Amino acid sequence: MVKSSVKIDPITVEIIQNSMRAITEEMFATMRKTAMSSIIYEVLDFGVAMFDAQGQLASSGSGIPGFIGMLEPGVKSVLEKFDKPDAIREGDVFMTNIPHHGGVSHLNDVVLILPVYHEGTLIGWLANKAHWVDVGGSFPGSISADALDIYQEGLQLPCIKVIEQFTPNQAVIDIFMANSRQPEVSKGDFWAGIASMRAGEKRFKSLVEKYSLQAVAYAIEDYIELGERVARAALKALPKGTFEASEVTDNGLSIKAKITITDEEFLVDLRGNPPTQPNGLNATYDSTMVDAQMLFKAIASPQTFANAGSFRPIRLLVDDDSMFAAKYPAATSVYYENSMMSFDLVWKALALAMPDALTAGHYGSICGTFLGGPHPKTGHSHSIVEPQIGGWGASSKFDGINALYTGFHGETFNVPVEISEQRNGLQIDRLALNDEEGGEGETNGGKGIKLDYRVLTDNWWLTMAYVRSENGPWGLKGGNRGSTNYVNVVRTSGETQRYSVCTALPLNEGDVVQVVTANGGGFGNPANRPKEKVLDDIKNGYVTYERAQEVYGIN
Template structure:
């Protein structure tokens, strides 16, 4: 841009990435809940004055994708002319910019220079309990959002630097874990404030005009990368339909031209229960799939997504209408992410791997702590196996690409903070995902309950339809949950709410093996022997599938 140094632009752009990482670290280190400080179930970012994402920090990619949509909804409700320095907004309502479900709270702070908004700092994190009809606020039996917890519809948490104590009180009184909620809330506030401070330091150094110009230049850079990526993809119109665990069929059509990438979701089932996605959430799934195939290394800012268009139909599973429930929105969005990739797999095989376990595998366990009697709730996503791709085996025991660079809660932390004993945390013994390159292993976790009157709520998909193999590779294995009660048959679940648990009951969580790539008979014998040595396969399986004697 005329009048500014492009080297300075790059310094500012890289500084913004560093600022978002610092925001993330501040929130992580000051949070109360293990799902934030251990699992990293959060995301941070910086938006420009109009709400376009300008820089994204660490955390869940699907969470970072929420932030621009939340800021734009805040601006719809609160025009820029009515916003003052020191205002800070909160929203968790998917019908008011929250996008996901009520457990995920977004905080957004406008950054002012010379009396006008030049940027926004924003973050999102999962809170363990925001009220509703079940502990953990996630019920597979919910039919309306009113049953899922307290709704915060893009309101001012602070006005001109002064806390709105009424909002704080409403949040605390609606949670079964008010102390944790308070700590997690203030951690989020710290995150957006440290971001504001660092942006103002950049503006003091380079000037507001240069800062704004650098954001605009960064958006154009993102768009150039996206257009170049789209140009490398094969033009065409590709359709795919996949049956889901419950028998419903999800459909997608992807149309690629020289300069556009259109995802059509209009032909899909009606919204139902709590497994629905907002229209914005479906857009995020499409954005993540588009990023993966167009240019995984390019800046993930608002400019990058300009060639993408998403078509939905209101009232469907991918475009829920009020007052539809969304407690398990994540299973719908991850199914869509996987559906788009599977639609394109045959057309760009060197980019898209075989199917992965592709479920958040949301697990909520709680009840009275056996040592203190105080209510506890553990909320965990689970690790699983990734699909193989040409030239390499799938990764074992890792979160899905949709969930990003997050981590499991260590057994020592789970036992110290929650009323459970971890009997097992290991790779699953299930065999599947065979191929010239094999799928990665899922995990097997056994939690032993230490007190009566506990509960379990779960939401797992890919429990009947396994991860898919490619080019002759075998399918993977499904995800599932078992409750093992002394002296009784095992109870198997995919979705369940408030399943009663008592002392010495065991919750057995099993996640899937990823799909394989290529004919198993073409696998390197040395690799098969290594799999035998590492316990990935049995001798019988090595002989029957891979021909190794």
């Protein structure tokens, strides 16, 4: 669609733009209510969005921001691949999951893309991206931090038509089901994604029928332009200059970021970072760009809508074929931990310059925990995916928040104990705040959690990869670093082993997986924490009296 030169009255424009947001919200609700796996309907590990005919993000729905942000290059990859006349038709649905080709983060995050037509004219696109519990590969759950390349990670779907002119391609459906260890769940989540987009398509077409194609085209373009105006106005209010940060990863890699803010540009420079890694700890350029977009949105205009215009001031510099811009066929299974590192680096670089907007470091890991095996009630192969909640860093005025998802997650929820026990076939022995030391300051970092899964039958497995397992979240202005993320596996024999990374680790009945997520970093010298707050900390069990004497100097 091309913006009409005819002026549309502002009330109609406002109604259409609000309707666009309603469309993506209905898509989100439809997906949540029809999906089969708890990672989607409970955790909400998916995202939906609406685009103009050129593939520009017009309206972002609820869900994981990183998913939504990557859908624009996904739609544009369809336009690039199917660029011949009549290659794209009404009733088509495209399917892709290859991270290096646009729109995707790792193979489990399957993207569905639908073109929307009105009277034979392409008027826009709808897209849905969700984490599927298994897409094949060497290990159950299709996740391995040790994978050497993408071929070990699972089935690849290279931007293909899964539905053509309203007719499903049964061969494609058969192939992805045959490559999944949980084929019925994959099939159910696939059709949930289709239902989500069909709901959006119906509303999109109704909008055009009610207000005319000309009016909708004008409103969409006006909305994107408004997004850019809001972003550029917010950019002018940010502190100007160059800000830098560095960290050492758990495996000894030095990583760094340099952020330059001017009145015209938000420049994220990640050059000079390590090359593509010989494992799954890699992210593509699109993924790293979204990390920059999320942080920019959080500090520039967090209360406003997001569309393509919202991110026009951002420029990303990164070395080709680095761990932040991996090329095909690099493994990307645990890209999310890589993304957390780049997101956290930009955050750290700007934190001192923006103490009212950014806290000390939070637990800084998705803490993706993959568990599976025969369900104790049915005996059928079953697996779960659960990112974990953790501690946020302290701000200049307030203690950090306890037990919250990362800044990367958006509208995400942890799986309730009842769902884990009834649907997922596990027993939850404990869910409590982390009582370990770390994160003390004039204001304290928030608490992570301790979550114990008890396995109820033999032949289960665990896959996980947590960063910040050696170096806790950074403090600010003399605040202490937080604690660390890790997992203890306690065997029935009493033997205990600590892990920061493992792939398909065998588990049997009675074994306990103890998840521990970090306390956030502190802000300011702990000696300056008011005595009454320290006494409250002791009373609430956040700190022992002995630790309070040691860190805060309380008598």
